[in-house]
Amino acid sequence: xxxxxxxxxxxxxxxxxxxxxxxxxxxxxxxxxxxxxxxxxxxxxxxxxxxxxxxxxxxxxxxxxxxxxxxxxxxxxxxxxxxxxxxxxxxxxxxxxxxxxxxxxxxxxxxxxxxxxxxxxxxxxxxxxxxxxxxxxxxxxxxxxxxxxxxxxxxxxxxxxxxxxxxxxxxxxxxxxxxxxxxxxxxxxxxxxxxxxxxxxxxxxxxxxxxxxxxxxxxxxxxxxxxxxxxxxxxxxxxxxxxxxxxxxxxxxxxxxxxxxxxxxxxxxxxxxxxxxxxxxxxxxxxxxxxxxxxxxxxxxxxxxxxxxxxxxxxxxxxxxxxxxxxxxx
Amino acid sequence: xxxxxxxxxxxxxxxxxxxxxxxxxxxxxxxxxxxxxxxxxxxxxxxxxxxxxxxxxxxxxxxxxxxxxxxxxxxxxxxxxxxxxxxxxxxxxxxxxxxxxxxxxxxxxxxxxxxxxxxxxxxxxxxxxxxxxxxxxxxxxxxxxxxxxxxxxxxxxxxxxxxxxxxxxxxxxxxxxxxxxxxxxxxxxxxxxxxxxxxxxxxxxxxxxxxxxxxxxxxxxxxxxxxxxxxxxxxxxxxxxxxxxxxxxxxxxxxxxxxxxxxxxxxxxxxxxxxxxxxxxxxxxxxxxxxxxxxxxxxxxxxxxxxxxxxxxxxxxxxxxxxxxxxxxxxxxxxxxxxxxxxxxxxxxxxxxxxxxxxxxxxxxxxxxxxxxxxxxxxxxxxxxxxxxxxxxxxxxxxxxxxxxxxxxxxxxxxxxxxxxxxxxxxxxxxxxxxxxxxxxxxxxxxxxxxxxxxxxxxxxxxxxxxxxxxxxxxxxxxxxxxxxxxxxxxxxxxxxxxxxxxxxxxxxxxxxxxxxxxxxxxxxxxxx
Numbered sequence: 001x002x003x004x005x006x007x008x009x010x011x012x013x014x015x016x017x018x019x020x021x022x023x024x025x026x027x028x029x030x031x032x033x034x035x036x037x038x039x040x041x042x043x044x045x046x047x048x049x050x051x052x053x054x055x056x057x058x059x060x061x062x063x064x065x066x067x068x069x070x071x072x073x074x075x076x077x078x079x080x081x082x083x084x085x086x087x088x089x090x091x092x093x094x095x096x097x098x099x100x101x102x103x104x105x106x107x108x109x110x111x112x113x114x115x116x117x118x119x120x121x122x123x124x125x126x127x128x129x130x131x132x133x134x135x136x137x138x139x140x141x142x143x144x145x146x147x148x149x150x151x152x153x154x155x156x157x158x159x160x161x162x163x164x165x166x167x168x169x170x171x172x173x174x175x176x177x178x179x180x181x182x183x184x185x186x187x188x189x190x191x192x193x194x195x196x197x198x199x200x201x202x203x204x205x206x207x208x209x210x211x212x213x214x215x216x217x218x219x220x221x222x223x224x225x226x227x228x229x230x231x232x233x234x235x236x237x238x239x240x241x242x243x244x245x246x247x248x249x250x251x252x253x254x255x256x257x258x259x260x261x262x263x264x265x266x267x268x269x270x271x272x273x274x275x276x277x278x279x280x281x282x283x284x285x286x287x288x289x290x291x292x293x294x295x296x297x298x299x300x301x302x303x304x305x306x307x308x309x310x311x312x313x314x315x316x317x318x319x320x321x322x323x324x325x326x327x328x329x330x
Numbered sequence: 331x332x333x334x335x336x337x338x339x340x341x342x343x344x345x346x347x348x349x350x351x352x353x354x355x356x357x358x359x360x361x362x363x364x365x366x367x368x369x370x371x372x373x374x375x376x377x378x379x380x381x382x383x384x385x386x387x388x389x390x391x392x393x394x395x396x397x398x399x400x401x402x403x404x405x406x407x408x409x410x411x412x413x414x415x416x417x418x419x420x421x422x423x424x425x426x427x428x429x430x431x432x433x434x435x436x437x438x439x440x441x442x443x444x445x446x447x448x449x450x451x452x453x454x455x456x457x458x459x460x461x462x463x464x465x466x467x468x469x470x471x472x473x474x475x476x477x478x479x480x481x482x483x484x485x486x487x488x489x490x491x492x493x494x495x496x497x498x499x500x501x502x503x504x505x506x507x508x509x510x511x512x513x514x515x516x517x518x519x520x521x522x523x524x525x526x527x528x529x530x531x532x533x534x535x536x537x538x539x540x541x542x543x544x545x546x547x548x549x550x551x552x553x554x555x556x557x558x559x560x561x562x563x564x565x566x567x568x569x570x571x572x573x574x575x576x577x578x579x580x581x582x583x584x585x586x587x588x589x590x591x592x593x594x595x596x597x598x599x600x601x602x603x604x605x606x607x608x609x610x611x612x613x614x615x616x617x618x619x620x621x622x623x624x625x626x627x628x629x630x631x632x633x634x635x636x637x638x639x640x641x642x643x644x645x646x647x648x649x650x651x652x653x654x655x656x657x658x659x660x661x662x663x664x665x666x667x668x669x670x671x672x673x674x675x676x677x678x679x680x681x682x683x684x685x686x687x688x689x690x691x692x693x694x695x696x697x698x699x700x701x702x703x704x705x706x707x708x709x710x711x712x713x714x715x716x717x718x719x720x721x722x723x724x725x726x727x728x729x730x731x732x733x734x735x736x737x738x739x740x741x742x743x744x745x746x747x748x749x750x751x752x753x754x755x756x757x758x759x760x761x762x763x764x765x766x767x768x769x770x771x772x773x774x775x776x777x778x779x780x781x782x783x784x785x786x787x788x789x790x791x792x793x794x795x796x797x798x799x800x801x802x803x804x805x806x807x808x809x810x811x812x813x814x815x816x817x818x819x820x821x822x823x824x825x826x827x828x829x830x831x832x833x834x835x836x837x838x839x840x841x842x843x844x845x846x847x848x849x850x851x852x853x854x855x856x857x858x859x
Contacts (some may be wrong), residue, residue: 031748032748033748045752083403087534091397157588165585253582
């Protein structure tokens with residue numbers, strides 16, 4: 001299991017390389033240049049060309065790409081912003097935590113609220129809980145999160161004055177943004193849990209467990225839930241990526257300076273190097289989230305855990321076999 | 331029974347949650363939306379006029395926050411508002427275009443206009459205690475010369491051979507005389523920084539912190555949310571009224587207005603037409619709307635640099651009479667903008683009211699018929715910022731009425747700028763912003779400026795260069811009038827709108843109303859007690 005985790009962590013490197021290459025290529029071949037943004041109204045064609053040469057934008061694609069990677073490897077630097085002349089990491093550092101908190105907290109909320117609601121709806125199918133929960137889920141899913149965010153601000157911040165409506169200095173500042181970001185995952189988690197549970201509780205072994213006299217609570221939580229959680233956990237892992245990219249709207253509305261707003265501004269200004277830095281961080285975070293999802297599988301389903309360990313064991317056996325073959329039979 | 335118990339349990343949980351939230355949120359002590367740095371701003375409701383021992387704090391809500399504190403790079407409202415209290419220029423302009431001296435006390439040219447001597451104010455210190463000297467002035471001009479964006483503005487100065495006569499006198503060698511140069515030193519890019527401090531902290535440090543001479547010190551910068559300024563007790567000039575100023579940045583207009591409504595903000599920058607109407611209609615208690623002039627005029631222009639053949643004067647004339655600027659400004663921009671009537675903004679001291687062109691579609695059709703122009707069509711490009719697209723759509727409809735077909739392509743702002751430089755745009759909306767001197771407004775119109783929609787050539791360019799080089803102010807003024815008349819008579823720019831700043835201000839706020847009416851004077855500096 002440990003080897004499997006280490007191998008997955010090391011996989012982050014080629015994933016990030018791949019993502020950076022794709023983003024770099026898109027930026028390189030896209031229209032517009034940071035030199036135009038820098039020079040503003042004082043830029044004519046000659047000055048733009050001069051600045052592009054000074055900043056190395058007229059070099060071949062492969063040279064610029066190699067230079068970027070070499071800068072990361074040799075100096076550990078993501079470079080300096082073309083527009084602001086500040087290190088990219090300095091721009092990004094204070095923004096990683098707010099974005100992560102809003103995104104991850106939304107997913108945690110989905111787990112805490114969505115899964116129990118899904119279980120309730122499944123175990124009380126066709127009841128008020130089931131219909132009400134499903135209707136609420138569909139309704140909340142249909143509402144755009146920026147509208148929801150504004151309504152929450154208006155109600156809880158302006159009308160009731162219970163919660164602050166902007167900033168991020170205390171835990172209370174995160175309540176409304178997390179709710180705005182989390183309601184989507186809550187509803188989809190609830191519906192996924194419900195449909196998954198419905199499928200599982202109709203299985204023969206569940207009927208057997210009930211007929212043996214096992215308490216309903218034990219049947220649901222000890223036998224059914226674990227099998228129903230696999231697709232739910234998969235969905236939660238995918239939703240984290242959506243939550244991080246969707247956080248830009250929430251960050252803008254609640255004035256939380258996160259990676260989303262930084263990336264949005266940098267794209268508009270053609271500050272490619274900042275965009276690449278943000279993409280690297282997002283790729284790392286999402287990859288880690290997917291890794292956590294896979295680890296969660298191992299805890300939920302022992303067969304998967306055995307499979308991971310089996311993979312490690314197979315690799316060990318192969319290495320041992322190679323060594324023996326190399327030494328020859330005694 | 332079991333079901334009833336479950337429902338009751340759920341209801342009780344919900345009640346507990348709401349009770350907890352109610353206990354944590356107190357309407358008398360609404361948590362303010364301040365920054366992630368954890369600085370808690372004290373309750374500021376009514377501090378604007380209290381006059382007792384409580385600290386006087388003014389909280390201002392603006393739109394954008396700069397990613398860097400380097401005045402050579404940042405120029406948006408949030409930064410300029412902060413910088414106007416923390417940093418200073420040599421001088422700035424009043425409403426009549428006269429200099430108000432700051433870090434400088436005067437200047438003079440030698441007889442053959444090859445030297446500009448600038449006299450500095452003595453006894454001024456930066457916030458770190460270093461003294462303001464002529465070395466700092468030369469250093470800051472050198473930064474401007476090294477900046478790709480602003481190098482053109484100091485291109486007439488030979489900085490290598492410029493020198494300091496003493497600690498408070500700098501002599502600039504002039505390689506190419508421009509009368510507007512001394513006035514242009516009032517622009518925000520010439521906020522003076524301490525040379526020694528800049529060399530110590532480097533470019534990164536200049537972007538992350540600041541060290542000026544202004545009446546306020548930057549106490550805290552909560553990246554992405556707010557600037558906190560505290561009074562500089564060693565300031566050389568008039569004591570500022572407020573002890574502390576908090577400038578909070580909200581990209582989202584609704585959030586900004588909600589904070590204003592609940593009392594977090596004393597002053598708010600308003601960008602939505604509906605909010606201006608709400609302020610004027612009394613929706614916000616004890617608050618009013620203040621409209622301040624901005625030195626920006628916009629109009630419909632033609633690419634006369636690369637496509638002059640496409641735009642004979644009859645066609646320009648016909649288009650001018652087909653466009654109803656007043657209706658466009660009223661319908662599209664609501665109460666946000668004014669109707670423009672010249673290439674120079676009306677807030678500029680050299681403004682001449684050349685008048686808008688008469689809206690007369692029949693005349694327009696007649697002109698086209700007489701010129702033998704029929705079924706004329708063209709496409710304009712624009713970025714989606716501001717009111718560009720709705721304004722162009724209104725123009726499109728008005729031109730269609732006289733038989734001219736105009737297509738609209740919306741592109742990314744940088745792509746649009748690239749197309750303009752390359753001369754690929756045939757016509758469109760163009761606006762200029764000035765720093766007080768009419769010459770600044772005309773910079774993008776000079777030949778070689780790179781802006782194909784504004785760049786001029788021939789007689790007009792000669793007029794502009796002559797005006798910028800004229801040392802006598804009265805003569806310069808007449809020349810600027812001549813330039814504006816030339817634009818009007820030749821239909822080179824069809825004035826559409828002038829931008830304004832709109833603010834919501836609580837009635838108890840002291841001083842801000844007067845400060846914001848000073849067109850070019852740094853705002854925060856003007857609030858004195």
